[in-house]
Amino acid sequence: GENVEQHPSTLSVQEGDSAVIKCTYSDSASNYFPWYKQELGKGPQLIIDIRSNVGEKKDQRIAVTLNKTAKHFSLHITETQPEDSAVYFCAATNSNSGYALNFGKGTSLLVTP
């Protein structure tokens, strides 16, 4: 089955700096890669996603890049703000599994003022 690895497990940045979280996946059939933000006491919230026919996608301060050859994808957050502090999860999936998500273990991001 699919195995998703995520790094780093914790990340601390100063407000205004950029943050990068990286994930690798094992199943070459995977073709959908969402990113979720989870705040304390809440469920994961979809923040951006990318499909395998696209190499990069951007939404305001958030961008995701995908390298299918290397089987890795990354989340980039620019101009970080304290409210970006949360746990971020990457996931990978494909039609073979009915698009059931395989999650990484998460990255705890702390943005200090």
Next chain:
Amino acid sequence: DAGVTQSPTHLIKTRGQQVTLRCSPKSGHDTVSWYQQALGQGPQFIFQYYEEEERQRGNFPDRFSGHQFPNYSSELNVNALLLGDSALYLCASRTGVNSPLHFGNGTRLTVT
């Protein structure tokens, strides 16, 4: 427009008991999935329901079962609870299988 709603928010059960968790999908969504999230871990897929049938299942024992109703709402049942079943149980919904998945805030189950 209400998102995915789950009940109850918290639950405490004793080892060996049975539990039922409930979920109402986001308006317009017809596919419901359940995930288990242990503390400090990413969510793990339990199963997915579409048209009132279990369509996909993750690596969970038969003690975990579910149901989807005609109004698309869903239940997760866990029998013979173990201490290791303590976790946050997340319900998620989507329109069909190839669309973004939206999560509820989960039910925190504690087994003592």
